[in-house]
Amino acid sequence: NAGVTQTPKFQVLKTGQSMTLQCAQDMNHEYMSWYRQDPGMGLRLIHYSVGAGITDQGEVPNGYNVSRSTTEDFPLRLLSAAPSQTSVYFCASRSLGVRNEQFFGPGTRLTVL
């Protein structure tokens, strides 16, 4: 099993550009989520999904869109990148039930100039 995979590993964007961060998991997990990690801020939840076709907002959803067309994939779209979105982005997945271990991807380091 590959677990949770994320592409790309690194990305540099100019302000105003759009892009999609890819996330895939092969563990048949219903729950998937996106976090951003900033120095001194810990991890903050952006969006999450409890199954195909179902998404919801986390703590910091503004400027990001998500969709969940399949169980395996959960892409994160930046509509118009801003310097404030410079961060490390983590995708995670787990079985339904908040007590279940969450498996994280390796992260994507995004820089917006």
Add this chain to the structure above:
Amino acid sequence: AQTVTQSQPEMSVQEAETVTLSCTYDTSESDYYLFWYKQPPSRQMILVIRQEAYKQQNATENRFSVNFQKAAKSFSLKISDSQLGDAAMYFCAFNQFYFGTGTSLTVIP
């Protein structure tokens, strides 16, 4: 909204000694789960230990144990017999939705 506070940005411990990392949280819920995650320099997040709020018994996982004080809303992590591989950022999390700001642990040989 729930909040999670880790008041120790950095901690250090001598190899083979014991260290305790602090975490407090605020919630009006009575049933919830608390977690400690470890993030080594590789950046990979790894679950260390979890605690169910309705269980009074403190969780343990080998050298890792917690001191869960529900009334005080405190959830500290104790690492016994510290090893060099324990050096990492440690994050406390509430229901895996809210994370603290992390504690950077250095292990001194």
